[in-house]
Amino acid sequence: MEADELLVLVAGGDQKAFEDLYALVSGPVFGLVRRVVRDPAQSEEVAQEVLLELWRSAARYDPGRGTALAWVLTLAHRRAVDRVRSARAAGERELRMARRANGPAFDHVAEEVEAGLEREWVRRCLDRLTALQRQSVTLAYYDGYTYREVAERLSLPLGTVKTRMRDGLTRLRNCLGGVA
Amino acid sequence: MTSIFRRGELHSLAAPYALDALEPKEHKRFEKHLGRCEDCAAEVRALREDAVRLAWSTAAPAPAALRDRVLTAVRNTPQDPAPAAEPRERARAERPPSRARRSSFSPFLIPLASTTAAAALVVAALFGVQASRTQDRLDQERAQAREITHVLAAPDARAVTGRDAKGRGLGVVASASQRAAVVTGAGLGSPADDRVHQLWLMRPEGKPRSLGLLDGDTPLIATGLNPDATSLAVTVEPSGGSPQPTTAPVVQLALESLGFGE
Ligand SMILES: [Zn+2]
Numbered sequence: 001m002e003a004d005e006l007l008v009l010v011a012g013g014d015q016k017a018f019e020d021l022y023a024l025v026s027g028p029v030f031g032l033v034r035r036v037v038r039d040p041a042q043s044e045e046v047a048q049e050v051l052l053e054l055w056r057s058a059a060r061y062d063p064g065r066g067t068a069l070a071w072v073l074t075l076a077h078r079r080a081v082d083r084v085r086s087a088r089a090a091g092e093r094e095l096r097m098a099r100r101a102n103g104p105a106f107d108h109v110a111e112e113v114e115a116g117l118e119r120e121w122v123r124r125c126l127d128r129l130t131a132l133q134r135q136s137v138t139l140a141y142y143d144g145y146t147y148r149e150v151a152e153r154l155s156l157p158l159g160t161v162k163t164r165m166r167d168g169l170t171r172l173r174n175c176l177g178g179v180a
Numbered sequence: 181m182t183s184i185f186r187r188g189e190l191h192s193l194a195a196p197y198a199l200d201a202l203e204p205k206e207h208k209r210f211e212k213h214l215g216r217c218e219d220c221a222a223e224v225r226a227l228r229e230d231a232v233r234l235a236w237s238t239a240a241p242a243p244a245a246l247r248d249r250v251l252t253a254v255r256n257t258p259q260d261p262a263p264a265a266e267p268r269e270r271a272r273a274e275r276p277p278s279r280a281r282r283s284s285f286s287p288f289l290i291p292l293a294s295t296t297a298a299a300a301l302v303v304a305a306l307f308g309v310q311a312s313r314t315q316d317r318l319d320q321e322r323a324q325a326r327e328i329t330h331v332l333a334a335p336d337a338r339a340v341t342g343r344d345a346k347g348r349g350l351g352v353v354a355s356a357s358q359r360a361a362v363v364t365g366a367g368l369g370s371p372a373d374d375r376v377h378q379l380w381l382m383r384p385e386g387k388p389r390s391l392g393l394l395d396g397d398t399p400l401i402a403t404g405l406n407p408d409a410t411s412l413a414v415t416v417e418p419s420g421g422s423p424q425p426t427t428a429p430v431v432q433l434a435l436e437s438l439g440f441g442e
């Protein structure tokens with residue numbers, strides 16, 4: 001069964017369906033959270049919150065507003081970004097050290113066969129963006145910076161960053177080719 | 181005048197919103213705007229799916245302990261009630277039109293890398309599909325069946341099936357010693373009119389190698405497989421196929437558990 005169908009069952013309190021849903025989405029949820037949060041212990045904590053929230057709020061999934069997968073990963077991304085921003089605001093040293101130890105984007109993620117090829121394609125497509133498009137998209141999505149922070153970091157006007165983000169995502173879509 | 185200008189500015193927040201890159205205040209304002217502006221709602225929907233691709237490529241196995249903790253918590257956590265506003269959406273979700281067809285591929289709904297037990301299921305699926313074929317097709321497939329039997333008879337023949345979260349996948353029976361595999365697609369649907377599904381052998385060194393076109397659930401026999409092959413991938417290509425993939429794979433399957441990639 002697909003995530004969309006499973007979510008409907010989960011909304012009805014079906015624990016077995018939740019186990020199936022867990023099997024489908026726990027890898028993407030955990031991987032994404034770890035990518036944004038970096039710190040392993042915190043990543044696990046956030047992933048746990050997200051997965052439990054899927055159970056609690058499954059009834060809020062609205063198929064009219066996108067796929068179940070988008071809903072799940074949007075939720076995971078938002079929670080991860082919240083965590084990384086509050087950690088940043090608190091100037092948490094540990095996290096910064098973990099980030100440094102883990103190196104720049106792309107390098108620290110262990111090679112896993114299943115996601116490997118998809119990762120390769122996404123990377124290839126990211127490479128085809130202009131540097132500003134790529135940085136605007138990845139600083140926001142993978143590193144959890146707001147577009148104002150991105151503008152500051154790249155010394156660009158706000159309007160330019162918004163445009164680069166949209167153009168970057170659109171170009172990514174074209175490169176990935178009707179697959180989504 | 182100011183209000184028009186502000187509205188215009190709001191429209192431009194769709195991309196940062198889809199990337200969760202708005203400050204809390206803007207975020208709230210834009211969500212309000214989304215309820216009123218269909219253009220932005222549609223744009224966000226599309227951009228979100230793009231972001232999902234970025235997310236999907238970071239997938240990593242979650243620690244086993246996490247599963248235990250989550251499932252235990254689930255047993256002890258009450259659920260929030262459904263929001264009252266969307267009864268129509270729920271009803272639609274319960275009867276999605278295209279699902280029945282997909283569920284017929286249930287033999288393939290096996291976790292990636294389950295081996296011998298899956299072989300029987302793959303074979304059942306391979307031969308089960310012949311019931312509705314014409315005589316021509318059957319003759320053709322009987323010849324294929326001999327090839328398939330040949331692959332299956334190899335002492336090192338193993339099966340693997342995998343599917344992604346959207347129910348698309350591949351079933352493979354392969355023999356590393358024979359360097360041959362029987363491959364069937366599952367849940368791929370039919371590509372657009374002038375498009376085909378093309379199967380590729382992916383290698384760490386060197387370009388992807390075309391193994392032919394996948395036609396519905398007809399098994400494809402691939403021979404002369406390179407021992408260093410790491411995975412199979414299916415892409416959507418212009419009719420007739422392409423010399424090299426021109427789009428990202430719709431499905432992929434690791435060959436590691438089948439004795440390849442060494
Ligand atoms: Zn708008």
